[in-house]
Amino acid sequence: MGRFVERFALHLSEAGFPRMPARVFVAILVSEDGQRTAAELGEVLRVSPAAVSGAVQYLVQVGLVARDRKPGERRDHYRLYDDTWYEALTRQDSLYTRWEQDLRDGMAAVGPDSAAGARLEETRQFFGFLREEFSRVMDDWRRTRAAGGR
Structure with missing residues (x-):
């Protein structure tokens, strides 16, 4: 499993x-229940708590991972969202619009007539195209x- 995570x-x-963050994300992705604590991530990846902290902060910020705390526990658990990729990529629509x-x-x-x-304008058209096509692709995925996946 370690080789897969790294690759x-x-x-x-x-x-x-x-x-x-890529290493932490994949380590959570391959966990049986889709979540890990910071200590578990540090152990699996053989990295310091500071490295885990910075990585999960990034993953939470970009919306790939949620931070939860179970009742009565003092440790945070980092888990994948349901439909992680769909949710993260769907946010691209508002980014392309901006x-x-x-x-x-x-x-x-x-000036529109300058080089x-x-x-x-070409860049704007490209992102408009991506936004429209991406919306269609995400509808197809839903x-x-x-219908039961592929």
Whole structure:
């Protein structure tokens, strides 16, 4: 299992995911119940509590992991959300919308007829395309999952 965790985390980091959060995410992903404590993560990954703390803070911030505390316990448990990937990726829609507006503002600032304006417009169109296609793909995924998956 350790080799899988490291390999998948490496592939996530090659795609832009920070390395330690990738390792922590995969360690939670492969746990039987989809959750681990900070101590368990440190033990599994052989890293310091500080490394785990920074990684889970990032994962909580980006919405991939939730922090819970069971009644009567003093330790936090870090768990995956149901539909973790779906939920995290669905948030991209609002990000693309904000970027499109920012790019419109940028075009107004540099002038739509300038070379920079043309680059900004192409970038805006690209993110608009991604937003629309992504919405369609996520709808398809919801239907596929509701029908019993693949």
